[in-house]
Amino acid sequence: MKMKHKIICKACFAYGEKDIRVEQRELEYSEDDVLVKVEAGGICGSDIHYYQHGRAGMSVLKHPMVVGHEFVGVIEKAPQGSGLDVGQHVAINPSQPCNQCTWCLEGKQNLCSTMRFMGSAQYNPHVNGGFSEYVVVSVEQCIPYTGVTPQVMAFAEPTAVAIHAVNIAGTLVGKKVLVIGAGPIGCLIMAAARCAGASEIIAADVSNRCLDLSKEMGASGVFNPAEEGSSKSYEANNGYFDVVFEVSGSPAAIQSTVTLTRPAGTIVQVGMGATTVEYPVMPMLVKEIRWVGSFRFINEFATAVAWLEDGRIDPLPLLSAEFKPENIEDALISAADKTRSSKVQITF
Ligand SMILES: [Zn+2]
Ligand SMILES: [Zn+2]
Known part of the structure; x- marks a missing residue:
């Protein structure tokens, strides 16, 4: 007893x-x-x-x-x-x-x-x-x-969520990465993507305050989708990014991911909120884009503690x-x- x-x-x-x-x-x-x-x-x-x-x-x-x-x-x-x-x-x-x-x-x-x-x-x-x-x-x-x-x-917990999303994406070494939604999770994904070897990390958010934070957290460039034409160069040639992390959960943002992702690229859905959205199925299909969900974390929690402890992520x-x-x-x-x-x- x-x-x-x-x-x-x-x-x-x-x-x-x-x-x-x-x-x-x-x-x-x-x-x-x-x-x-x-x-x-x-x-x-x-x-x-x-x-x-x-x-x-x-x-x-x-x-x-x-x-x-x-x-x-x-x-x-x-x-x-x-x-x-x-x-x-x-x-x-x-x-x-x-x-x-x-x-x-x-x-x-x-x-x-x-x-x-x-x-x-x-x-x-x-x-x-x-x-x-x-x-x-x-x-x-x-x-x-x-x-x-x-x-x-x-x-540690949101960092674990971020590292899990990076793991879901597969290797980021040398990859061009977009993070849509620059709240805490989005910014931590930028930091984790940098640790994981991404060559270019672009942040998108409708808040300029969040875009400023993105630069501090590892983004090499930013754009505000609310500004007309801000993502144009990334849509050219059938899409620019190897990996897009959708962290906003906004239906419009989810829809935009397909045009921004290059053929055979990966979209990781992290943002919650929208339950049903209009999704451009045909462009996704002919570009052979992989759309994959990311939920919470597994043993990434211990990794998050280690990366925060040694200052790799501030x-x-x-x-x-x-x-x-x-x-x-x-x-x-x-x-x-x-x-x-x-x-x-x-x-x-
Ligand atoms: Zn949380
Ligand atoms: Zn179980």
């Missing part, structure tokens, strides 16, 4: 549309669990959607849930012999695949049919997230790191503001305002 321990702490619960509350919660943990005191967490699009609409894509809030899946902390308690030590700084991998289903056994844990992803309402009961003074996680979820601040390492230009957990609602509103915010973090 395993001893159960309890701890009471504050956390940010999403109740439904425009209803987020900071409340006490009781956490239970055993000798096999890791208790982590959370230091910082980044607000992601899905957190904003739970607040704005009570749902994020196909995941609908059915009961109150602690939000946040991009977070880091310090170990408060760890199982004996786990290799983790009290006081160690850790990035927390929010995904908990079953490791038993067909997809898990094929090494595609991100497609696990019973994935328990922290801060996600994908399955019912939902899995509580990391915007909480303390969290209880497994040993496998903890990746120790040193040498960078919690603010930097709180980018995410800090993307950090727009920091809030206390008590002000979670202001933080969500600020994060949703794309005219001024890229990544907003909660600091505990």
Whole structure:
């Protein structure tokens, strides 16, 4: 019989549309669990959607849930012999695949049919997230790191998403790459594509603020699709780019990818939002373009921690503001305002 321990702490619960509350919660943990005191967490699009609409894509809030899946902390308690030590700084991998289903056994844990992803309402009961003074996680979820601040390492999860998208694309060595949508994920894809050897990285976004950030994050050139004729040179000769990452999720952007991609090129769909779009099937077919989805990440999480730790990727230009957990609602509103915010973090 395993001893159960309890701890009471504050956390940010999403109740439904425009209803987020900071409340006490009781956490239970055993000798096999890791208790982590959370230091910082980044607000992601899905957190904003739970607040704005009570749902994020196909995941609908059915009961109150602690939000946040991009977070880091310090170990408060760890199982004996786990290799983790009290006081160690850790990035927390929010995904908990079953490791038993067909997809898990094929090494595609991100497609696990019973994935328990922290801060996600994908399955019912939902899995509580990391915007909480303390969290209880497994040993496998903890990746120790040193040498960078919690603010930097709180980018581990979106960086893992970016590296996964790069892996889905295949080798980028010497390739011409376009990233459409220069939010945090788009910018991290630019940084990761640079690390992966892309020769040219162009960013497209309707926000000039985001285009400026792109240049800091690794883009060699930018264009604003809202400006007439801005992409013309890339459409010439049947398309310019070997690989296009579509990160905006905007129907118009998704449609434009086919003209911008060269024959036999690859389009990686990362942006969510649009469920049904008009798609130029014939041009795609005759150009033999590969259109492939990219969802979350697998073991890229550990790679992300390593790349942030050694400074290969510096995410800090993307950090727009920091809030206390008590002000979670202001933080969500600020994060949703794309005219001024890229990544907003909660600091505990
Ligand atoms: Zn995220
Ligand atoms: Zn599974």
